[in-house]
Amino acid sequence: MNNILKPIIRNFVRKPIISLINLFGLAISLVFVIILSVYCYNELTTDTHHVNGDRIYLIGKPGAGMNTPAVLKPQVDMEVPGVEAAIRVAGTWQTPVFQTEGGEPITSDLIFSDPEFFSFFNYKTIEGDCATALTSPMSVVITKPLANKLFGRNSAVGKTIKYNNGKLLIVSAVIEKPTGNSFLDFSAVTSIETRKILQPSEGEFKEWGWSNFQTFLLLGENADQNQVAKTIFSVFPNEFQKWIGEIHLIKLKDVYFSNLQTFGAQHVRMGDKNKALILLFVAGLILLIALVNFINISSSQWMEKIKQTGVLKVIGATRTIIFRRVLSETFLLFIAAVILAVIITTLVTPLIQSYTGIQFSTKLMSSAKLFFILFAATLVFSLILSLIPGLRISSSKAVNNLKKSIDQNSKKTYLRNGLITLQYVISIVLIAFTTLIYKQLDFGSNNLVFNQDNTIAVKLTPQLKKDIIKDEFKKISGVQNVSLSQFYPGKQLSSWGTKLNLNGEQKEVHFTTFSADAEFFPMMGLEIVMGELYSDGSDTDKDKVIVNETFLKEFKIENPIGGTFAMQPGTDYEIIGVIKDFHFKSLEKPIEPLAIINQGYASYCMVNIQSGNFKSLSLTLKNIQSITSKLSPAFPVEISFLDSAVKNMYESELRFRRTFSLFSISAIIICAMGILAMSIFASQRRIKEIGIRKVNGAKVSEILSMLNKDFVKWVALAFVIATPIAFYAMNKWLENFAYKTALSWWIFALAGLLALGIALLTVSWQSWRAATRNPVEALRYE
Template identity: 30%
Template sequence: MLKSYLKTAWRFLLKNKTFSLINIVGLATGTLCCLYILLYVQDQYSYDKQHKDVKDIYRITTSLELTGDKHNSATSSPPITPAMKNDFGEVLQFTRLVGTEGFGAKQHLLRYKEKSFYQQNAAYVDSTFFDVFNFHFVSGNANKVLAEPYSLVLMKPVADKLFGGEDPIGKMISIDNSFGKHDFKVTGVIDESAGQSHIKVSMFMAMNSGGLGQYVRQNTAWAGNNFLYAYVKLRPNASAAALEKKLPDFLNKYGADQLKAIGMKKALHLQPVTTIHTTPGHEHELTKTLDPAFLYIMILVAVLIQVVACINFMNLSTARASKRAKEVGVRKVIGAGQGDLMKQFLGESFMLTLIGVAIALPLLIILLPYLNQLTHTDIHLAFFSNYKLWIMLGGMVVVTGLVAGSYPAFYLSAFKAIKVIKGNFTSHISAAGIRKSLVVFQFWLSIILISGVIVIYSQLNFVKNKDLGFDQNQKLIFNFYTETTQGKMKNFANDLRQMAEVKTVSNADNYLSQFVPHDHGVYTAGGNMATATDAQNIITDEFFAKANGIKIIAGRDFRIGDTTRVLINETLCKRLGISPQAAPGTRLYTQYAPDPVSFVEVAGVMKDFNYNSLHMEVKPFMLVYRNDPRQFNVMVVSTDSKNYKSLLGKMEALWRKDIADAPFEYSFLDTEVQKQYETEVILSQIINAFTLMAIVISCLGLFGLAAFSAEQRSKEIGVRKVLGASVTGIVQLLSKDFVQLVLIALVIATPIAWWGMSKWLQAFEYRVTISWWMFALAGVLALIIALLTVSTQAIKAARMNPVKSLKAE
């Protein structure tokens, strides 16, 4: 019996090639998109699952409130986790990690024999790091791998680049950065083959080394200095919730005096390490997190795209009912029951689905590199050895086959044998109404996705063109990563100033658009640290404001010798309760016990500018003047050149003269500014791609329906042409119904798209205003797409010789 069903289904598919091709292409495309999205979501939720006893590993996060400013940080202070290990029996082990980038060491110059190159994303970690976290060791052993001072564990790509085919274990390499130059011993090489982690570090340096590691070990700050990532591993069956309830008293025991001295409120929390990658909202994350709402949207898009492909099958099957009515009648007359017919039609659905999956899988393998590039992930073919994938595929085949085939099976098998044999194949089920509803659904989805593309593009365009309050154009950024290169910055800057194309050269410890690691509370006379305003700051020379085009609206810019002066922004003025005109000359005080009270004097007030991403509002901010070259590691060069090839060639020649032992590297400030929106750009690319797929699948179904509509009305078209109807009139006649369906879809989709994009835009403090034209444009585009699809068949039908259709009977 099964063989008979399959044989019949196969013969039907071969006989109806256009019908079969449209459905197979639609199902293959839908399955490809759906499967990749599901793999992508699974990949995002797989972070940190590989660690042993991972359910017992937690990160210490910190909630801070200082003079009304609230912060929820992924970091904490250095002495917290060692004290937790000492005070709480529930804590089996702790470990800490501190990235070097926030402390001026953005790049590290690595040397081994004749090889040398810059490497970023380095961190100091406690010797217990690999006791808490499990990585796959390519070389070396996790036990006590970081126990010795100046020991080093490398990620495999770095080790391969440095050592090639040599065994790296025991080799000594030189690491030169802003903390000095030291020799490190390679004790291990790891990779990510065990699984992905939120800890994306290229090399792990022992915390019991000098430099930053020594600073962490000696740090006793319980209130401030929330700059490192701290983790605890609890004993089996220990309650994280119970431990977290003990943390307020614990913090008060050690840090009450320090917190009171600076007027800070602070709370500690335990965050399961497996939730870090998919829990946004913490400041200072080690790597970018992903909003689970985005993943839910992706899953919804995957399901809807597959449903759109199923709708094509339903619509085309019911549209061809007249072609199969007599077949159903004859089968019923010779004894086939409704159940037998349903099995046959479901068999056709499953066969099409299986063919679609069989095409989708090799296509996925071929397109995987492009799709990974699109989503900035590394989903690889190892997934195909994962049993979850095959369960996923099996589930997709079953669900798709049932969803696509159920309605046509019920509809076709419900025909009354006597009626259809006589030529009356109407059914008590309203197929035309359901077909129209399904077409509306397809274009409802397409219009929502097109609207999303338009709004996201508008916001990215707004971000790109918004006046940030400083000049980001024609600015070159040079970083000086080592003590040696920092010592030569002055000579290089002086040489650059002699170039005709160079307008201004400034030295600083950071540049605009980058995370600002420095902040401290300031207050005016009569205040104290309990009433202080927390202000972020960048240390600069006297040229920074001019080099970046920052406007001074009161007072003056820096001058040489302004060693105790600052420039503050309008927001800081407002928070301090002073007007910009009265601010110049005002003293700002600060104190962090046991240090005495210190002060700076306001030289001028800067017009507010967006020194950070447009996701955030402008906060209190100041530039702090220094004339000590040792505090600078960034150079901002403002130019007016139109020939960058020539300009960079001259600059490289000066670099080789002044800093011969370091690679010549640079970046453009406007490019760095746009990097702040990489997540949104990726989202835009993903939505663009899957919107295109949804539209293609919808158009396939619409093409098929238009073809069958033209076929069913061929005699009517012939009569109209004989009576003088024009090609344009006939095209309008055949297109009218589909246009109405698209307009209905637009009305239904607009409020949903409006709501969804309003929620997305809330992530930006500065954003575009959603306007009616965005949805009108989406509707017009959907209408044009539908008309182009339908008109190809309508024109073909309208141009057909009426004699052929009229003499058929």
């Protein structure tokens, strides 16, 4: 071991810059590979930790989302063979507030489900008995983090918590948050019977038109999934079958990436498999760049140690000993890089998670499985990367070694140049893709077709009475307009299906919908294209409807004015106007038919503040907060700017942009480190040539041009190769968006120029050092 360590240490001392580039380049790349791989593994294994996961399915309706009526479960229990059990899951209409006696109010998530919830999904029980925890009304199971907020370190089971400053819930069990990723996101769960008490609704458990639940099935071992889906479809009444079209059963582990609509399901998290696979591919590119650097630097180092190898052969070293030495040095360098990478990963993971927004279980970082994979990969890569230089050096003749005359044929030069060109290809593709991601997100946020400047949304609480708060806000100096609405862009919408009566004809329609008052339209800057808007928000406009242009296109209607439809028994809603389409969802999704109804319901009070200087804006906001605190002392009030809500609407894309950009820049930096090392080798190999040229009168600029032209040539070749690859990849990514930015030519030009600039900056520093060196130092021994 001592004989192996000595030359490694000696090499570090003699050439510290190149050795550190080799070690840290490999270590830093492994840091990013570990983080990205763990994150992607966490995403791609969502909901695979449940014991019966292979037999659990969610009922999904293509085009209509994952919401199903509450009345479906009892029908499935009675009429659908092959189903062992069924449960319903639903969220709250508004985010609830929990409070203990004398404690501070805490906003948290709550879901409702049937008593069999914990026989479907596996959660570790800390206190109580989850098997019976949901059998009694007004009992609740809470997660450990919520229990700590409410009760500290004290036992929570048997204690009561106040729900929305009113009803009391009894804690029946405490569970751990799931260790694996899950598409269900909640902090507390209570029973369906409790929902009937906390959120009473006469029609929700009787009528098929109320679709507020997700229905999960546990199928028998030999059940036919397709047959079960057909039978469930037949259970729906005929008028709903035409609207639904068909029923799909989605396996639990596939729900997270199913891309189903989640109307009003705020407890549901949806992922994007394409983004996870892209980031996994980026991890592979980072590793590839690091390995290319390692191959180039290591091979160059071994070529410089030819004479040393010749001496070893003269004193009796066999081919096996020399090959083992090459393998050992490579393995030790990899082990050092892995150890360094694990240490850095532990330190930077929280920072990267905070910056990018990506979340995953950090327990995976210290798992035995990860360490085994790292060790196995180290062994495999060490063997593979030692094979060529080890065989080449060990099979050479001692006399040639001592003369430093191992064949430096053109094949080896072509291979090294090819690997460097590959790095530039990857860099250009990553730069182009990163630019496109920024361009698409800017396109999305700037083409929503509604006003988002100086507008805030105040979430209404049980203590914030909508008419009182609206009048109070209007009294504040600086407030321009106030509106009451169930929705603002970035929030979940409800879905509905019914029959439209128009000129004596009936037409099946389905649409997303929310309630808003007359002030909503001018505040948001929505344009009327047909008919009229609500006149003044008075009772004469109650139950009137405004639809969007897509409503007309989708159902092939020329003039919908005067058309009526029913959403509640005994109530007809009349269409009085059509507004221009606006994006109430991300541009990733197409604009859907929309019906805005004047029902008087409201979840938010929208306030438009007159534009002015920051001081006046801040004072107005402070007055708004003062009023909400006074009127709602027992409930935390959520206040958010509309432009922030728009950003939240693109949170998935923003998170992807930050993550992709961070790791792309890191890959480019690692590539630049390798190019720097290769430029050092290139200038050292030609040091005597540079000395002779300078003695003969060559200028510094001529020397720089001579040393840099090869790198420029490789960048040009890389640009030619990378452009069609980037064009194809970027086109495929844009296919995920219903509305997309143009794939401009300047994106590729910018990527090529940036890659060229990085190459010249990296190489020119070392080239300038070589060109300005005293030629006497290079020629003194000639």
